Each structure stands twice: as structure tokens, then as C-alpha cells.
Amino acid sequence: xxVLQKEMKVGIHCGVHGRxxxxxxxxxEKNKVDMEIISEKEQVNCxxxxxxxxxALVQGSHICVRAEGKQAAKALITVKSLLAGQKI
Amino acid sequence: MMQGRDCTKKPVESExxxxxxxxxxxxxxxxxAQVFKRRTSRAAxxxxxxxxxxxxxxxxxxxxxxAEQELQKLRVTFADxxxxxxxxxxxxxxxxxxxxxxxxxxxxxxxxSINAEWALAKALGRVKKKFETIADPYIKQRFSDxxxxxxxxxxxxxxxxDDVLTDISEKVIVIGHDFSPEDTLHMQAKNILGFIxxxxxxxxxxxxxxxSLGIPAVVGLENITCLCASGDEIILDGxxxxxxxxxxxxQLRQYREYDKLxxxxxxxxxxxxxxxxxxxxxxxxRLAGNIEMxxxxxxxxxxxxxxxxxxxxxxxFFSRELLPDEETLTRxxxxxxxxxxxxxxxxxxxxxxxxxxSNRLPHNGIRLDLERNPALGxxxxxxxxxxxxxxxxxxxxxxxxxxxxxxxxxxxMISSSSEVRCAKGMVRQIMNKLDQEEIPFDPEVSIGIMIxxxxxxxxxxxxxxxxxxxxxGTNDLIQYSLAIDRGNQYVAHMYEPFHPAVLRMxxxxxxxxxxxxxxxxxxxxMAGDVVSAPVLFGLGLDELSMRPSAIPHVRRILRCSEHRxxxxxxxxxxxxxxxGEVRNFLTRYLPENYPQEFCCS
Numbered sequence: 001x002x003v004l005q006k007e008m009k010v011g012i013h014c015g016v017h018g019r020x021x022x023x024x025x026x027x028x029e030k031n032k033v034d035m036e037i038i039s040e041k042e043q044v045n046c047x048x049x050x051x052x053x054x055x056a057l058v059q060g061s062h063i064c065v066r067a068e069g070k071q072a073a074k075a076l077i078t079v080k081s082l083l084a085g086q087k088i
Numbered sequence: 089m090m091q092g093r094d095c096t097k098k099p100v101e102s103e104x105x106x107x108x109x110x111x112x113x114x115x116x117x118x119x120x121a122q123v124f125k126r127r128t129s130r131a132a133x134x135x136x137x138x139x140x141x142x143x144x145x146x147x148x149x150x151x152x153x154x155a156e157q158e159l160q161k162l163r164v165t166f167a168d169x170x171x172x173x174x175x176x177x178x179x180x181x182x183x184x185x186x187x188x189x190x191x192x193x194x195x196x197x198x199x200x201s202i203n204a205e206w207a208l209a210k211a212l213g214r215v216k217k218k219f220e221t222i223a224d225p226y227i228k229q230r231f232s233d234x235x236x237x238x239x240x241x242x243x244x245x246x247x248x249x250d251d252v253l254t255d256i257s258e259k260v261i262v263i264g265h266d267f268s269p270e271d272t273l274h275m276q277a278k279n280i281l282g283f284i285x286x287x288x289x290x291x292x293x294x295x296x297x298x299x300s301l302g303i304p305a306v307v308g309l310e311n312i313t314c315l316c317a318s319g320d321e322i323i324l325d326g327x328x329x330x331x332x333x334x335x336x337x338x339q340l341r342q343y344r345e346y347d348k349l350x351x352x353x354x355x356x357x358x359x360x361x362x363x364x365x366x367x368x369x370x371x372x373x374r375l376a377g378n379i380e381m382x383x384x385x386x387x388x389x390x391x392x393x394x395x396x397x398x399x400x401x402x403x404x405f406f407s408r409e410l411l412p413d414e415e416t417l418t419r420x421x422x423x424x425x426x427x428x429x430x431x432x433x434x435x436x437x438x439x440x441x442x443x444x445x446s447n448r449l450p451h452n453g454i455r456l457d458l459e460r461n462p463a464l465g466x467x468x469x470x471x472x473x474x475x476x477x478x479x480x481x482x483x484x485x486x487x488x489x490x491x492x493x494x495x496x497x498x499x500x501m502i503s504s505s506s507e508v509r510c511a512k513g514m515v516r517q518i519m520n521k522l523d524q525e526e527i528p529f530d531p532e533v534s535i536g537i538m539i540x541x542x543x544x545x546x547x548x549x550x551x552x553x554x555x556x557x558x559x560x561g562t563n564d565l566i567q568y569s570l571a572i573d574r575g576n577q578y579v580a581h582m583y584e585p586f587h588p589a590v591l592r593m594x595x596x597x598x599x600x601x602x603x604x605x606x607x608x609x610x611x612x613x614m615a616g617d618v619v620s621a622p623v624l625f626g627l628g629l630d631e632l633s634m635r636p637s638a639i640p641h642v643r644r645i646l647r648c649s650e651h652r653x654x655x656x657x658x659x660x661x662x663x664x665x666x667x668g669e670v671r672n673f674l675t676r677y678l679p680e681n682y683p684q685e686f687c688c689s
Binding site: 017 | 175176178179182183186187188189215218219222223224226227228230233234293381382383412416
């Protein structure tokens with residue numbers, strides 16, 4: 001099983017709010033990966049949007065995203081563009 | 089009392105019955121009320137015998153599945169062409185199945201052998217606690233969504249008949265403690281004319297859905313479910329947030345007329361979006377927009393602004409965990425300047441302190457919240473000059489953005505020429521450095537100052553030699569020159585923009601600027617007020633910068649004026665002895681000279 005991990009920075013103007021949290025859950029679902037966000041505070045699963053929202057990630061927050069599954073690489077690339085504020 | 093003909097006009101004379109909430113979705117409707125009392129019937133605590141525990145888990149899971157089906161159905165039925173509503177429902181579906189709700193509740197049922205309702209309430213309590221520690225207001229507000237979702241499950245567990253809004257068959261205004269975005273979607277299908285809630289704000293999801301469906305709404309009106317009974321006649325004004333209970337026939341007629349007037353008026357005004365800002369005899373005044381975030385640029389363009397007269401740069405510094413870096417700021421500023429080019433974009437350097445104090449800048453050991461008198465403390469340019477690292481970064485970003493169009497750098501709260509020289513010295517140094525690094529910038533970039541401290545008005549002729557433009561900030565200028573704190577209820581009524589001292593200071597600044605051949609703008613609240621617009625034109629300002637939506641109306645006033653007539657008006661108000669006299673004069677003058685714009689009520 002592929003496990004990949006990538007450091008990222010939140011570039012979206014208004015931070016990781018509802019819509020972005022939903023997208024993160026969708027990316028995990030679509031790519032059939034187990035995906036976690038590791039922040040300074042804690043480590044949460046992307047499928048739980050409440051946990052993701054609870055991290056209160058704002059623009060400039062540094063996080064590490066860890067994906068486990070065959071399509072881990074693809075998932076991480078998508079997450080990176082999502083957090084950079086690009087349409088995915 | 090004289091008012092402009094737009095929403096600032098109060099169409100109903102008696103304010104006695106008016107209740108003030110927050111206008112969350114625009115529009116005016118009149119109808120009978122249907123009140124939904126807050127349901128306080130939460131299920132009681134019940135301990136389960138061991139053999140019942142798994143059945144309780146099943147009962148809970150079934151309720152969640154049913155709730156999900158309801159939401160899925162709603163998604164298909166209503167939300168097809170409403171992307172806002174669609175993503176809100178999607179987030180609610182995910183919250184339903186979130187492990188902090190679903191998994192946690194099941195865990196509690198099993199561990200503590202208690203009923204599902206109580207377990208869910210406990211799980212919810214934990215989520216609430218977590219959200220309470222979040223500082224970001226937008227993310228924090230998402231807890232209201234978690235509550236809607238939990239309420240749906242509570243309802244299904246307790247065997248509610250159906251949605252609260254099911255029984256309604258006539259056109260009413262519904263009133264409740266709070267409605268979910270889903271309720272709001274149902275309202276459209278049920279021809280509900282509008283709604284009023286006790287909770288909520290403009291940025292709540294319920295308000296967003298109401299706006300995208302065009303359902304007028306007033307939110308945040310405390311106790312409305314107690315003040316109003318089903319069957320009461322109501323006027324709901326979603327523009328101003330006013331609600332009238334049982335209005336008199338006269339009030340009703342006035343409001344209907346007002347509504348009609350308002351509709352035709354805003355259509356009429358939209359014609360002025362693309363016209364030039366000039367009087368028939370060729371006197372031009374630039375009408376620009378004030379903004380805080382880059383997202384607002386669309387509104388600036390939509391209302392036909394001729395540039396940005398004030399970009400408040402604070403948002404980029406305080407909206408995130410870490411301070412922004414030079415690259416981020418350069419990107420933001422370049423994008424703004426490029427989008428508006430060739431029109432000017434005026435960016436004000438960091439204006440913190442005063443009412444905007446922040447301890448987000450701990451690196452230099454300054455505690456702004458410990459100041460005893462923050463309005464007279466370390467704020468704006470004083471802060472920037474004391475924190476040269478931060479200020480240098482912002483200036484570098486501004487200079488780098490200057491190559492993309494017409495950028496104007498605005499230094500706030502200048503009270504002496506030494507501050508201007510100091511800041512300009514820094515700019516020169518940075519320019520030299522950028523030259524060495526071979527980074528392009530516009531060496532001719534305009535640098536101006538805010539005129540908002542009385543000493544700057546008095547020294548305007550000297551300051552004018554140092555800078556390329558002036559921008560008068562009326563809010564602070566009025567506060568400092570009249571010694572009035574607007575937030576203080578005992579003296580707030582003495583805050584008077586038409587105080588002759590204020591008007592004379594504006595005139596003095598304009599005169600000093602023009603003598604030295606520099607432009608004088610105004611970017612305070614006063615600049616977007618239709619009543620003061622003719623006066624400001626008369627005092628000779630070159631640019632008025634305001635909230636973008638006010639531009640078409642102010643432009644129309646300019647286009648109905650003659651330059652000579654404006655100059656005379658300016659002279660006349662300068663001769664008045666107090667603010668009341670100016671207002672009395674305008675009460676006669678404006679309806680006579682702008683019959684189309686001002687009417688007496």
C-alpha cells in the first residue's frame with residue numbers, strides 16, 4: 001500500500017471553511033485513500049469535516065497531508081491545488 | 089427630516105412599532121405572520137438495560153439514514169441550479185455521518201448505556217466546545233450548521249410529524265428562533281414571502297440561501313417569536329432590517345408605495361453606472377470605491393467605480409495565522425492594480441491600533457491592548473514607523489506591484505511632516521535596494537497622505553509640498569477635531585459631519601492641495617452619503633471614494649448639478665455657524681435644486 005506525505009501551506013483566502021472541507025472529504029472518497037491532516041495541534045481524518053473545520057486552518061497555516069492508498073499521489077496533487085485556491 | 093430617495097429614507101413616519109434586526113436578504117414584503125415557537129422539548133435522560141443497547145444504536149442509525157435520505161431528496165428537488173445551496177446541503181450530509189457525530193454518539197450509547205437523544209446531545213456538546221475555541225468567525229459560525237443537522241436527527245428520533253413548514257398553505261411571513269438552510273429551500277417551494285429569525289447573521293448559511301433564492305429576510309431580531317403572534321400583519325424590510333408589527337393602513341400604503349418607488353428607482357440608477365462622472369458644464373469628480381478584500385473588486389467594477397480610492401490593507405495581516413510574506417502581499421496588490429489599470433488603486437498602508445488594535449504582532453513586544461487611550465496611541469503610521477521590518481515588507485510589496493498599473497500609496501494618520509519624510513526616506517532606501525536587486529518598480533509611484541488629524545489640516549500647505557495627493561478621512565477627522573468618541577452613547581449625538589469646523593477643515597485642505605497642484609480626495613463615510621455629496625462637490629474635492637453600491641446615486645447627483653451652483657453651495661455652508669444651521673439650509677436647498685432626488689417626509 002502506498003503511503004505518501006506532503007507538507008503544504010493553505011493559500012485560500014478565507015481558509016479551510018465549509019466548502020473546502022467538503023472537497024477534502026470528496027477527494028479522499030474519490031481516490032479511495034485514507035487521508036489525514038497533521039497540524040501543529042492534532043492529526044485528523046479528512047473524512048470528518050467537523051474535525052477538519054476544528055483545526056481552524058486559515059490562510060498561511062502550515063500542514064502536512066498524509067494519504068494512504070493506491071491513488072495517494074493523485075489525491076495529494078489534487079489537495080495541493082485545492083489548498084492553493086485553484087478550481088479542481 | 090429630509091432624506092435621499094433611496095433606502096436611507098424611512099417610509100413610515102412613526103418608528104414606534106419598528107423593530108430593528110439585521111437585513112440579511114433584500115426586498116420588502118407585507119403579509120400575515122406565522123410564528124413557530126422554539127421547540128424546547130429535548131428528550132430526557134434514560135438508562136438502558138444491557139439488552140436494549142444495540143437496539144438503541146440501531147434506532148439512532150436509522151434516524152441518521154432517514155435524515156440523509158431527506159437531505160438527498162432535498163438536494164435533487166431544490167438545489168439543482170443553486171450551487172451555494174448545493175454545497176451547503178453536501179456539507180450537512182457529511183456532518184450527519186461525521187465520526188464526531190455518528191461514531192461518537194454510538195460510542196456514548198454503548199459505553200454509558202443511555203438513550204440516543206442524550207448521547208447525541210453529549211456528542212454535540214463536545215463539538216460545540218471545540219468550535220468555541222476557534223477564533224476565525226467564519227469557521228466558528230459553522231457550528232450553527234452542526235446544530236441544524238443535529239436538530240434534524242433529534243426531530244426524527246422524537247418522531248416529529250414532518251418539517252415545521254409543512255402545514256403552511258397561504259402566503260405568509262414565517263417567524264422562528266432560527267431556520268436552517270434546508271428550511272429556507274422549502275420556503276421557496278411553499279411560496280413563503282419572507283422570514284424573520286431571532287438568531288443568525290448576514291454571513292450565516294441560511295442568509296446565503298435566502299439571498300440566492302431572493303427571499304427577503306431579517307435575522308438577529310431578538311424575542312420576535314414572543315413579540316409577534318401568528319396572524320399579525322407585518323411589514324418586513326430586508327434592506328434596512330426593519331420590521332413593523334400591525335402597521336396602520338396609512339403605514340401599509342406608504343410602504344407599498346415606497347417599495348414600488350424603490351424598485352423603479354434602483355432600475356433608474358443602474359443607468360448611471362456607465363455614464364461619466366461630470367456636471368453638464370464639464371466639471372469632473374472621480375467616484376471611486378472603498379474596499380477591504382480583493383473579492384470586492386467585482387462590486388467595484390459592477391457599480392462603475394473609476395478606481396479604488398481606499399484599499400484597507402489590514403485584512404491580509406489579520407486573516408491568517410502567520411503574518412503575510414512579501415510575496416503574498418505583492419501578489420494581492422499586483423492583482424488589484426492590474427485588474428483596475430489604467431484607473432488608480434489607492435492602497436493605504438497598515439492602519440492598526442485605535443479601534444482596530446491587534447496583538448497579532450507580538451514579535452516586537454508591543455501590547456496595543458494595554459494602551460489606556462488607543463485612539464491617541466500607537467496606531468497607523470506611528471506603528472509602522474516603529475516596526476520598520478514589517479513596514480519595509482509592505483512597502484516593498486507595494487513598490488513591486490506599482491509596475492502593473494496606476495498605484496497610489498496612502499500613508500494613514502499623518503500628524504507632522506517629519507513622519508512623511510521618515511516614511512518617504514524608507515521608500516527611497518527600498519527603491520535603491522530594489523534597483524540593486526534588479527527588481528522592477530515604478531520610480532514615479534504616487535505617495536499621498538490621509539488627512540485625518542487636525543494638525544495635518546493646519547499644516548496642509550507644508551505637507552502638500554511633500555506628497556502627491558491628499559485623502560481626507562472624515563471618520564477620524566471628525567472624532568479628533570470635535571473630540572467625540574462615536575462609540576460613547578452619551579456623546580455620540582454630537583458627532584456631526586456638517587459641523588462648520590469640519591467643513592472648513594475640508595475646504596482648507598482642498599485649497600492647500602490645489603494651490604500646490606495636488607489632488608484632494610475623500611474616503612470617509614461622508615463621501616458616500618447622498619445628502620453630503622453636493623456639499624462635498626461644492627467644496628472642490630477631486631475624488632470621492634465610497635462603498636461601491638453608493639456610486640450610481642452619487643454620480644446622478646453630480647450629473648444634475650452645475651459647477652457654479654455647487655461652488656455657491658460650498659460657500660453658503662461655510663458661512664453657517666453650526667451643524668444644525670447647515671442641515672436646515674440643506675433641508676430647503678436640496679429639494680429645491682434636486683427635486684428628483686430629495687423629497688420631504
